[in-house]
Structure formats: structure tokens, C-alpha cells
Amino acid sequence: MKILSVVGTRPNFMKIAPLVNEFKKHNVDHVLVHTGQHYDKEMYKLFFDDLKIPKPDFDLGVGSGTREQQIKSIKAKLTPILKKEEPDAVMVVGDVNSTLAAAQTASNLGIKVAHVEAGLRSFDNTMPEELNRIETDKISDFLFTTEKSGDINLEKEGISKDNIFFVGNVMIDTLLDHKEKAEQSKILKKLILEKKDYCTLTLHRPSNVDNKVDFENILSILVEIQEKIRVVFPVHPRARKNMHSFNLDGKIKNMKNLIITEPLGYLDFLCLMSNSKFVLTDSGGIQEETTVLGIPCITLRKNTERPVTVEQGTNLLVSIDNGKVVSKAMEVIGNKIKLKNKIPELWDGMAAERIVKILLNN
Numbered sequence: 001m002k003i004l005s006v007v008g009t010r011p012n013f014m015k016i017a018p019l020v021n022e023f024k025k026h027n028v029d030h031v032l033v034h035t036g037q038h039y040d041k042e043m044y045k046l047f048f049d050d051l052k053i054p055k056p057d058f059d060l061g062v063g064s065g066t067r068e069q070q071i072k073s074i075k076a077k078l079t080p081i082l083k084k085e086e087p088d089a090v091m092v093v094g095d096v097n098s099t100l101a102a103a104q105t106a107s108n109l110g111i112k113v114a115h116v117e118a119g120l121r122s123f124d125n126t127m128p129e130e131l132n133r134i135e136t137d138k139i140s141d142f143l144f145t146t147e148k149s150g151d152i153n154l155e156k157e158g159i160s161k162d163n164i165f166f167v168g169n170v171m172i173d174t175l176l177d178h179k180e181k182a183e184q185s186k187i188l189k190k191l192i193l194e195k196k197d198y199c200t201l202t203l204h205r206p207s208n209v210d211n212k213v214d215f216e217n218i219l220s221i222l223v224e225i226q227e228k229i230r231v232v233f234p235v236h237p238r239a240r241k242n243m244h245s246f247n248l249d250g251k252i253k254n255m256k257n258l259i260i261t262e263p264l265g266y267l268d269f270l271c272l273m274s275n276s277k278f279v280l281t282d283s284g285g286i287q288e289e290t291t292v293l294g295i296p297c298i299t300l301r302k303n304t305e306r307p308v309t310v311e312q313g314t315n316l317l318v319s320i321d322n323g324k325v326v327s328k329a330m331e332v333i334g335n336k337i338k339l340k341n342k343i344p345e346l347w348d349g350m351a352a353e354r355i356v357k358i359l360l361n362n
């Protein structure tokens with residue numbers, strides 16, 4: 001069996017890592033392509049190093065651009081590679097522009113598509129990720145889901161049950177595999193932090209950082225929270241760029257308890273997150289990781305495509321309503337919240353093993 005996997009952005013890397021290992025275990029002929037959507041050392045190289053992912057066989061170097069530009073460029077560069085490599089299937093993970101572009105390229109050439117993390121839906125079509133998820137699932141032959149809501153969504157969209165496989169969560173495979181090692185990270189020492197005495201913040205959704213009013217509103221939330229607890233904010237390039245262009249740097253500098261860092265590598269970030277009092281985020285993956293770590297996660301979004309993290313896990317979906325976020329944070333700081341804290345079904349570190357078995361049997 002020959003599989004060609006395509007990754008492009010930071011959250012793709014932790015999803016592909018356990019699959020690469022599993023392919024190796026089963027002597028599957030595996031080709032790894034990086035589209036180059038994320039290219040900075042902090043957004044790319046650090047993750048390949050931390051997770052010991054082998055150097056990609058092909059780097060398309062597409063870089064930044066609009067969704068349309070990125071998809072067009074990936075298609076043009078990936079087509080000749082797929083023609084030459086002739087894999088039995090192309091594997092894509094997650095919901096980023098690189099995911100959809102690779103799935104479409106394979107599908108156009110009549111190559112089977114395997115989508116890992118299929119079926120998640122926020123039902124918010126203003127998110128590029130939602131469009132990527134729907135379009136990718138439509139043309140996938142193997143749809144691997146992380147939670148039962150995914151199976152239900154896919155069946156409602158008319159996808160045959162025979163193609164849907166509930167396998168668990170590869171991102172959690174990686175988390176469980178690296179949790180112990182991450183505890184050796186020196187990041188707390190470096191930032192002079194005590195365990196459970198700070199909150200971790202991440203922010204990068206276009207809906208939160210591409211619009212000055214909403215970005216400013218989030219900063220005003222932070223002004224209040226950092227008066228009670230230190231906040232560590234590894235800044236994503238999209239947020240950093242907009243912080244400058246909206247002239248918000250001054251506001252940030254005025255917050256004495258806000259600690260700004262570059263984006264962190266996988267192990268440092270896992271250590272930071274695991275030892276936080278709570279996490280404030282608009283990320284998808286972090287909602288899942290905090291659920292497994294048992295850390296309260298205040299999600300700065302109106303919706304989530306990962307409902308199991310709210311129904312069973314530690315996810316507190318709050319939106320970016322100023323009063324609501326601050327009061328939820330105060331409850332968490334004052335230990336006034338009772339968390340659900342159940343580990344979702346099959347988030348047990350064996351998702352990649354299940355996926356590769358299914359591919360081998362088919």
C-alpha cells in the first residue's frame with residue numbers, strides 16, 4: 001500500500017505525527033508532502049523537530065495568500081507529484097486550506113481520499129474551516145471521525161455509513177505520547193511562572209483578530225483578567241500582524257500582567273497549557289487538548305465544531321461577550337466551577353493504529 005499524506009499548517013503536524021509512525025510500523029510506503037502554508041521556524045520547523053516527523057519528501061512552498069490563491073497554487077504544484085507517485089490514497093487531516101486543496105487535487109485525478117477528522121461542523125459558513133470541512137468530506141472515500149457528532153453530521157449530508165469510521169482522535173494520540181516529555185520543558189522557568197498561577201491565551205481566528213472592534217474588545221477583556229492572574233500569550237502571526245496594523249501594541253504594552261511570547265514549539269506549549277490555571281482560546285484543537293488534560297478552557301467563540309468537549313469535557317463555550325468572559329474567568333479563578341471532565345470515547349491514544357488497520361483492510 002502506498003499512501004501520500006499532505007500537511008500544511010501547525011495543527012496538521014500533530015495530527016500526522018502518529019500516523020507517520022504507524023505507517024512505518026506496518027511497512028506502508030509513505031510519502032509526506034508539506035504545502036508550505038505555514039513556513040516560519042516557530043510555526044513549522046519546531047513542530048517537526050519536537051514530534052520527530054521526518055523531513056517532507058516534497059515542500060511545495062506555497063506560502064501565504066488568500067484562500068483561493070493558496071488552493072490554486074497547491075493544486076498546480078501537487079498534481080505532477082501525484083501523477084508521478086501514483087499513491088493508492090491521499091491522506092489529509094483537519095480543515096485548513098491545504099486540506100481541501102490536496103483532497104480536490106487527488107479527487108480530480110481519481111485517487112482515493114482519506115480524511116482524518118471528518119464530519120465536524122460548526123454550522124457557521126463564515127468560517128473558511130467550515131467550508132473546507134464540508135467540501136473535503138463531500139469528495140472523501142474514507143471519513144475518519146473523532147466524535148459521534150461527526151458521524152451524525154455526515155449521515156445527514158447523505159454520506160454512506162460504509163465510508164464513515166469512528167476511530168478517535170489522532171491529536172490526542174500525540175498529546176498522550178508527549179505529555180511526560182513535555183513536563184521536562186523549561187518554559188515555566190524561562191517565563192518565571194508558577195504552576196496554576198497563570199492563564200494561557202491563544203488567539204488567531206479571523207473573526208476575532210481580523211476586525212479591529214472585536215480584537216479591541218478581546219483586549220479589554222484581558223485588561224480585567226490580567227488584574228487577577230498573569231496571562232501568557234504566545235502570539236500567532238495573524239494576530240501579531242493585525243495588532244500592528246490596528247495600532248493596538250500600546251494597549252498590549254500597558255497590561256503589566258500580560259506576558260507576550262513568540263509562538264511556542266509543541267513541547268513547550270503543552271507544558272505551558274498543562275500547568276495553567278485555565279486556558280482562553282479560539283482554537284479548535286486546544287478545546288480537545290484541554291478536555292483530555294482536565295484544564296478549564298474558556299472558548300472565545302460563539303460556536304464549536306467539537307461539541308463533545310462541551311458535553312463531556314472541560315470546554316466552556318462563552319463567545320466574546322465582554323461581561324460573560326470576565327465573569328466566567330472570575331468563577332474559574334475562584335474555583336467556583338464544577339467541571340465535567342470526562343474523556344470522550346476512543347480518545348485513548350490509539351486512533352492512528354485504528355486508521356491504518358482500516359486502510360490496510362480495504
Ligand code: UD1
Pocket residue numbers: 009010011037038039040041043044063064065095096097098128129204236237238241
Ligand atoms: C490557518 C488555518 C486555521 C488554523 C491555523 C493554525 C486556514 C483557512 N486556516 O490559519 O484553520 O487554525 O492555520 O495556525 O487554512 N504567517 C506567517 N508565518 C507562517 C504562517 C503564516 O507569518 O509561518 C502569516 C501569513 O502571512 C498570514 C497569516 O500568518 O498573513 C495567516 O496565515 P494563513 O495561512 O492565512 O493561516 P492561519 O491564519 O494561520
